[in-house]
Amino acid sequence: MAVRVAELVHAAATGDEAAFTELVSRHHQDMLRVAYVICRDPALAEDAAQAAWAIAWRRIGDVKEPTHIRSWLVAVAANEARRTMRSRRPIIHEVSVGDIELERVPGVRSDPQDTSIASSDLRRVISSLDPTDRALIALRYVAELSSDEIGRALGMSSSGARGRLSRLLLRLRGELGDD
């Protein structure tokens, strides 16, 4: 698999559009997910991911470690999503009647066997974070990047990324009723 990825990256860097399309098919979903967590808006997330691919097409030749292409791509998507958010006004997250009915009291599980996180809770809490914190969460828990990779992507030290993630996790535990 690693060799194949390297071949794809090399081919795309030399202008092979089919190889580039294959990379899109492999990684676009992850990039969309990360962008969505940051933007909280499907259309903005798609715009950010699309912009990230434009950057990727121009700069894929810079990638020194082709096996790290995924972490690089999701980092570019995360930064495009943050850039998108900088130029926009706040979005008030829509809450449906169904969401309200399903809203749980933090710390109390309506069904003791249900340990999943309710979508309404998740959206409320994620929407309350600033874009950088959303990017930290997205890169860690959606893209599963290491702290080093997250630090490089967001321009903070590894220790800074770890510390901020630790604090975020504590906050999310509290707000999502995991105390």
Next chain:
Amino acid sequence: MTDFDQFEQRLAAALRSDADASVGPFEAGSVADAAIADTRAGARRLPRATTRSTRRYGRGRGMTLLAAAAVLLVGGAVAGSGILQQPMVVPPTPGPSFGLVATASTDATSPSPSDSARPSASPIPAAGPGGAWIAAGPMDTPRYDHAVVRLLDGRVLVAGGTLRWEDRRDGQTDLTSAELYDPDSGTWSVTGSMLKPGSGFPATVLRDGRVLVGDVDDPNADNAILGAELYDPASGSWTATGTPLWEGVTATLLGDGRVLVTGNDGAELYDPDSGIWTAAGTMIHPRHSHTATLLPDGRVLVAGGHAPADFDTDSAELYDPETGSWTATANMRSDQETNAAFLQLDGTVLVLGSETVEVYDPATGTWTTVADATEFHYQRATPLSDGTVLVTGLFDPNAESQPPCSAAALYDPRTAAWMTASSMLRCANGSSFTLLLDGTVLVAGGNDCQEDACVATGSVQVYTPPGVSPPPLPAFPPAPPPVFPTPTPVPTPYPPADGPVPPNARTWKVTVDNRSSEPVALFVAEEDGFGMTRPVGSATPNVVPAGATERVTFLFPADSDPDDGWIFVNPRPGEEGALVGAADIGIPGKIVITAEGQVGWLSPPGY
């Protein structure tokens, strides 16, 4: 994903599920075609790495030429440090080569030239165009993310900070110790320790020379109690001084001697005469990652940053100490993090943001964009005596190959141009940057990190800007390499030991399907958020061979809360392993270890 605990697994699953339910399907060919077409249409092009060095800093364009070049650093929202440097005014130095910088005092925080014991001239040749770095004496205690401030006599106080951080149960080790740097000898001496660790807001020199620093009782706690302390350089001792209302991001010494602290929760004032903290009016937009700059007329400009639960903001507002009120002023021209703001001799404020360099004119209340931000983002900006700004911690968020972490750049407001500076002797993550009276910059402490630990360094380096003579310091040996902590061994032995059998134990029998190529060890143990603490029950058998499926009997303490009981699955000896919550008891299913070593709870459809 082996270091995810169950909550993190649920969070990851929920985030993915929510995203997948929200974004629609895509067609890879269309996405790729659009990206390629975007480039062919001449969309913004980014330089290749091979050409970056020549294009990196030359992006200045028609801009307002700024009067050289006194710099007042106020607010010090220096990204990533939480450290504030004291306000200081340094007059411009005419000509391209200015040797040692004379200083003048406009208030008590700015020492007069006679305060400095520095020689008036040096036989050492001035530094070249990129400046030069030399080593100074190491700190007594390695530290990073510490408070720092230049005292009125030119010495530098560092206090608190962090010694090490581990992604395990002992977390972060915070310091209370403090020490003083003597610029003449390049050495450090220990002074009195803070009463409590942490830093609730940046350190600030008061008009009488004492230093105000925020503290917290437990920096690792979510509900830490904030405090404040005063350091008296005359006695070298610390005393508590009142209780801040909330944590702050910037601290600004006002003309009347009070200190304005601003942050996410609003603004507050510290009165050194009474030691009392009070709310400072109502900020229009409480925020963080912003700057606060004392203007010549006594007002404070707060600009940029993030509003809580909001995005980068372009808003700016003014605090008037006379009336105690906030008023909006013109928005910046870009929404952006404002990494640093400096008052210039002409009374305007230079703001280096994440996107642009802008100048605020208090007389007209308007902003002017004078340059793009450097092509690289940066983490730290330090004003130099001639108005130039030293920028470090460069990174390119859209490139896999990054500039070395020791890379540095200079921004010259007179030409609005960026240029390459000499590389640091070592990286400066978590280091403090302090402009000294002789025009050099002290860079103290910092950290080195591995994947699961960061260790402080006591190493110190001094930057001599272009045209300035380096300080005549003796040669100091390099700081010793960091010693990373040995990973804490998993407390339960491997290979097997069944673990303690608790009295009146609750029994749970479950299938463990090990599809990996490694044997799996099982423990019933408590955990503290960072890993397993102590075994509290047993697993029989507690090893499932590679590729095997076993029916395992777990015994939990009778009084254990299901949410507090955990089964540790430890695919490899010596590793923390993954967790399966005992809350799954009663739900049909089994524990599965995949071929890749990921651990999960597999329930039949419908559960």
